[in-house]
Amino acid sequence: xxxxLFHITTFGxxxxxxxxxxxxxxxxxxxxxxxxxxxxxxxxxxxxxxxxEKAARRVIGGLQRLxxxxxxxxxxxxxxxxxxxxxxxxxxxxEIPWLNLVAGPGRLDEVADLLxxxxxxxxxxxxxxxPETTEQSGLTPDVPAADAPDHDETPAPLSAFLTIxxxxxxxxxxxxVPYLRGRETSRPSEEILREARDLVRRGAAEIVLLGQNVNxxxxxxxxxxxxxxxxxxxxxxxxxxxxxxxxxxxxKDFSPELVELFGQLPPLCExxxxxxxxxxxxxLKAMGRRYDRxxxxxxxxxxxxxCPEVALSTDLIVGFPGETEENFQETxxxxxxxxxxxxxxxxxxxxPQTKASTLPDKVPEEEKARRLALVQELQKNLTLAKHRxxxxxxxxxxxxxxxxxxxxxxxxxxxxxxxxFEAPSELVGRLVRTTVVEAWPVSLIGRLAEEExxxxxxxxxxxxxxxxxxx
Numbered sequence: 001x002x003x004x005l006f007h008i009t010t011f012g013x014x015x016x017x018x019x020x021x022x023x024x025x026x027x028x029x030x031x032x033x034x035x036x037x038x039x040x041x042x043x044x045x046x047x048x049x050x051x052x053e054k055a056a057r058r059v060i061g062g063l064q065r066l067x068x069x070x071x072x073x074x075x076x077x078x079x080x081x082x083x084x085x086x087x088x089x090x091x092x093x094x095e096i097p098w099l100n101l102v103a104g105p106g107r108l109d110e111v112a113d114l115l116x117x118x119x120x121x122x123x124x125x126x127x128x129x130x131p132e133t134t135e136q137s138g139l140t141p142d143v144p145a146a147d148a149p150d151h152d153e154t155p156a157p158l159s160a161f162l163t164i165x166x167x168x169x170x171x172x173x174x175x176x177v178p179y180l181r182g183r184e185t186s187r188p189s190e191e192i193l194r195e196a197r198d199l200v201r202r203g204a205a206e207i208v209l210l211g212q213n214v215n216x217x218x219x220x221x222x223x224x225x226x227x228x229x230x231x232x233x234x235x236x237x238x239x240x241x242x243x244x245x246x247x248x249x250x251x252k253d254f255s256p257e258l259v260e261l262f263g264q265l266p267p268l269c270e271x272x273x274x275x276x277x278x279x280x281x282x283x284l285k286a287m288g289r290r291y292d293r294x295x296x297x298x299x300x301x302x303x304x305x306x307c308p309e310v311a312l313s314t315d316l317i318v319g320f321p322g323e324t325e326e327n328f329q330e331t332x333x334x335x336x337x338x339x340x341x342x343x344x345x346x347x348x349x350x351x352p353q354t355k356a357s358t359l360p361d362k363v364p365e366e367e368k369a370r371r372l373a374l375v376q377e378l379q380k381n382l383t384l385a386k387h388r389x390x391x392x393x394x395x396x397x398x399x400x401x402x403x404x405x406x407x408x409x410x411x412x413x414x415x416x417x418x419x420x421f422e423a424p425s426e427l428v429g430r431l432v433r434t435t436v437v438e439a440w441p442v443s444l445i446g447r448l449a450e451e452e453x454x455x456x457x458x459x460x461x462x463x464x465x466x467x468x469x470x471x
Contacts, residue, residue: 012049026112048084189226206243262307279334311415319368387439421446
């Protein structure tokens with residue numbers, strides 16, 4: 001199948017983005033090339049998310065809409081991977097009979113090799129579970145081509161994801177992840193560092209370490225890996241790395257040693273994503289979160305004491321079974337106390353296999369919608385107020401890409417705020433200083449600082465090249 005075209009559509013979290021990037025890398029090594037759109041592709045793959053019912057149904061709808069494309073090109077191999085594939089398995093074939101491949105997140109490493117022996121007229125291949133416990137539907141993967149390069153030479157993203165652990169041992173009452181991605185397993189530190197160095201070599205300025213519970217990586221009792229604090233120090237020491245982030249961290253595993261790293265480790269950015277989920281102890285206990293409101297607020301205070309510039313974002317679920325109006329008001333007061341820089345907020349919905357799906361006292365849909373609207377309106381005002389305090393300040397921005405408005409670039413500050421600013425495209429990939437001139441709830445508008453403006457840089461370059469004058 002050498003020289004054929006592939007197209008991958010990714011849904012869900014950063015770990016899915018990382019998984020898709022790794023699949024793309026393996027396909028390129030075997031001679032495949034990315035297609036600009038799925039209509040021209042020989043292999044179309046959906047990498048999916050099942051954390052919420054809405055996300056899962058969106059995937060199913062997208063696959064159903066591919067029926068005309070499949071009819072137009074019967075030889076196209078259509079695959080679905082990720083958490084929906086793991087959750088539904090062969091059931092997907094009943095709903096989407098034109099599928100050729102179903103691969104759970106633990107089996108994506110096998111997809112590129114599997115395609116060497118898979119054609120559209122063969123029975124569908126279903127890969128679920130872990131390779132060591134589940135057979136591969138009788139198909140044996142090929143070894144990589146003899147002329148495959150030792151490492152990928154494709155330029156890395158400026159901000160590159162790097163998964164350091166998989167799975168989760170927490171079994172929060174609402175979450176399906178442990179059932180779909182398995183128990184926690186940390187990657188060997190040597191493998192992580194080798195990949196991190198390769199990303200920097202290929203142009204990554206920033207690395208984001210990923211895991212369902214990233215700060216439990218390498219803890220005693222976990223399988224494999226290096227202590228997370230030690231790993232952060234080792235990655236931060238990589239020559240050429242400008243920025244380092246990690247997500248998602250669990251409050252119960254946020255050690256004092258990790259808190260102390262903020263403000264001490266130069267590449268480590270001043271931003272922490274720290275899911276709260278609910279502001280009431282009764283709801284946190286029912287969720288199985290293993291911390292209470294006081295412990296969470298103490299952690300926030302310690303982070304801000306260690307690094308006053310730290311920005312905090314969080315996840316919130318409203319309408320968990322049994323959540324009373326009083327419980328919900330405690331979530332609102334938690335928002336006002338912490339004053340997060342941003343939040344990701346959702347209405348609770350039942351997910352298969354989870355404990356919460358069996359709980360009584362479900363909150364009516366219209367009440368969940370009301371509560372979500374109140375949370376989002378409050379946070380919108382809190383974020384805007386924070387953003388307005390930045391007007392007139394000069395901040396460091398990693399210029400990542402052209403912005404939607406012509407003539408502008410978009411990038412992020414060290415504390416993870418989006419800034420759009422007028423600048424030439426030649427500055428993409430650089431760290432630039434930008435003065436904030438406008439503030440909005442979602443982003444900031446900036447202006448290149450005087451020393452970063454093209455005319456100033458050009459004058460400086462000319463001066464450096466001019467011959468020295470004799471006295």
